[in-house]
Amino acid sequence: MAYSRGVRWDRFFEDLEDQVASEWEAERAALDTEAERLRLSKVGLRARLEALAATSVSIEFVDGTVVSAEVSGVGADWVALAPQGARSAAIVAPLAGVVSIAMPHADVLRSARPPVAARSPLADRLTFGYLLRDLVRRRTAVAIQLAHGRLLTGTVDRAGVDHLDIALHEPGSPRRTSEVTGHRLVPFAAVAWVRIDGGVDLL
Template sequence: MRWDRLFDDLEAQASAEWEAERAALASESERVRLSRVSLRDRLLVLRDAQAQVRVQLSGGAGVEGRIVAVGADWLAVDRGPSSVSIVPLGGVTGLRMAHADLLHSASGRVGQALRERMDLGFLLRDLARRRVPVLVELVADDALTGTVDRAGADHFDLAIHDLDVPRHPSAVTGFRMVPFGALAQLVVAAGDAGL
């Protein structure tokens, strides 16, 4: 009888040690998996879940809505029925959301769609080609309205004019070269976003 109890104790002890080791390995495996999940991967999960988020921007401003598109270095937030904000990932200082959405986003997702590989320059060149009027909010709390004339690798040219006036030489009041790093967000009418 004493021997039975001794063997039962040894078996329970070995089982507890094995469970602890298995839990430690699972925990380490999860840490390694999470180390490979990028912000962009998490944004794709939030987009697919249609989660409501508040995106904090450089300069203190923020935009609230659903993420409707994620590109290589930008995201688009549906601000409601009238407009979409295009935000460079480099200008995002944080995101707020429900705790359940935060946890779910950690699952990550690797995007393969063409839109998910398009960079900000590609998107701006499309807006320039279609002559879409935009509101440009800069990190320095400055705001401009007009039309993107052309976009380079790391900057774009903006013809400045009122939003409600088509881009015409007589309506343009000036031009501005804007580095992508200075862009907080670009607001486009919902129907013109093309996302």
């Protein structure tokens, strides 16, 4: 930086201050960027889905099904959806069954900054298995879409820590011995999503 003899010292100090300020702004921007990266590294999919509560999204599942729905609830490892145009039906999917979630960019940004709130310890206990055991208690008829593409309809008889038992029968039929056509044990890992009819309150 060169100055003629006539340049006033105050101009010199102004330039120096501008240079220091510019370097400080660049350093602060770098720190902010790194802090943002660190914050995002701690945000899980569940937290982002919670931030999308009552938001319309389009979700693709591992079986290739794409559902346009509103996020109606989030458990420890599952999401509940209210499909568009289906008044009394709900879809529940383990988070492992979700392939992608489409939404407007504004919602993407909003979900990346979920509100900081104390999470109830009970919420961490609301696992996919817990939800299925509640369906067992209610004797609710379901349709279970498997990851490889097959659809099973019937009633969940039992739910263990990592699998369920389903008694197969036609949709809309009660679970009577005469109506049951077979039984299946299904690992949770094989489930893409579960459709529940009848307006069951999941949370």
